[in-house]
Amino acid sequence: xxIFIGCDHRGVNLKNEIKQRLKEDGIELIDTKLLNSPExxxxxxxxxxGENVINNPNSLGILICGNGxxxxxxxxxxxxxxxxxxxxxxxxxxxxxxxxANIIALSSEIDIDTTMQIxxxxxxxxxxxxxxxxxxxxxxxxxxxxxxxEL
Numbered sequence: 738x739x740i741f742i743g744c745d746h747r748g749v750n751l752k753n754e755i756k757q758r759l760k761e762d763g764i765e766l767i768d769t770k771l772l773n774s775p776e777x778x779x780x781x782x783x784x785x786x787g788e789n790v791i792n793n794p795n796s797l798g799i800l801i802c803g804n805g806x807x808x809x810x811x812x813x814x815x816x817x818x819x820x821x822x823x824x825x826x827x828x829x830x831x832x833x834x835x836x837x838a839n840i841i842a843l844s845s846e847i848d849i850d851t852t853m854q855i856x857x858x859x860x861x862x863x864x865x866x867x868x869x870x871x872x873x874x875x876x877x878x879x880x881x882x883x884x885x886x887e888l
Contacts, residue, residue, distance in 0.1 A: 739796040740860070741789040743769035743782035745808065748801030748845040751852060755799065758853055764860070780811040787815030790839050798840035799856065809842035816881060819874075829858040837865050837874040 740759070744752040752768075759766045769785045771777070779802040786798040798820070802808040805822040812820035820840040821832035824847065832838035841859050843852060865871055879885045 738860075739765050739767055739793050740799060741767050741769070741786045741793075741796060742799045742801075743771070743786040744773070744801035744845070745779040745782055745803075746773050746775055746777050747803040748843075749773050751801055751843070751845050751847075751849065754849050755801075755852065755856065758849075759856070779808040783808045783811035783820075784815060786840065787812045787818040787820070791815060791817045796839075797860065799859075800840060800842045801845050802842070803845055805842040805844040809840075812840050812842065817878075819877065823855050823859065826854050826858045829855045830862050833859055833862040834865055835870050837870070837877075 742752060742755065756766055756768065769782050771781055771785060783800055786800055790796050790798045800808045800812055800820065809820045809822040812818050818840055819836060819838045820842055821828065821836060821838040823829045823832055823841045823843060829841060832841060843855065865874060876885060
């Protein structure tokens with residue numbers, strides 16, 4: 738499985754620590770081609786990671802900005818992306834198993850041990866299989882494709 742990762746300038750230190758730890762675990766991690774600078778902007782990284790996840794079936798994404806909110810909003814503008822801001826292990830599980838998330842957005846202010854627990858749960862959690870969750874995910878997909886008729 739490929740995992741794409743990107744961050745704005747506020748997430749560089751955390752991203753580098755994540756990359757080191759996931760590399761030690763043998764995870765294929767692909768960083769954005771964009772370079773970080775004090776003037777970089779989170780939407781650029783969100784769009785690149787989102788496009789990479791869409792173009793590589795069965796891949797996942799990790800995004801980091803100051804609080805995880807802005808970068809998750811930007812990532813969700815990429816058609817087919819379901820990005821969830823995750824602050825806890827429970828968020829990581831439910832975002833993937835209940836909501837079909839294919840990218841998580843993290844705050845650069847969360848400590849590395851908690852961050853790695855969140856990432857581990859996100860990577861290892863199985864996608865949704867329960868009908869009630871699949872029905873909701875499909876409604877989102879249908880709406881995104883202009884096929885939602887239940888309003």
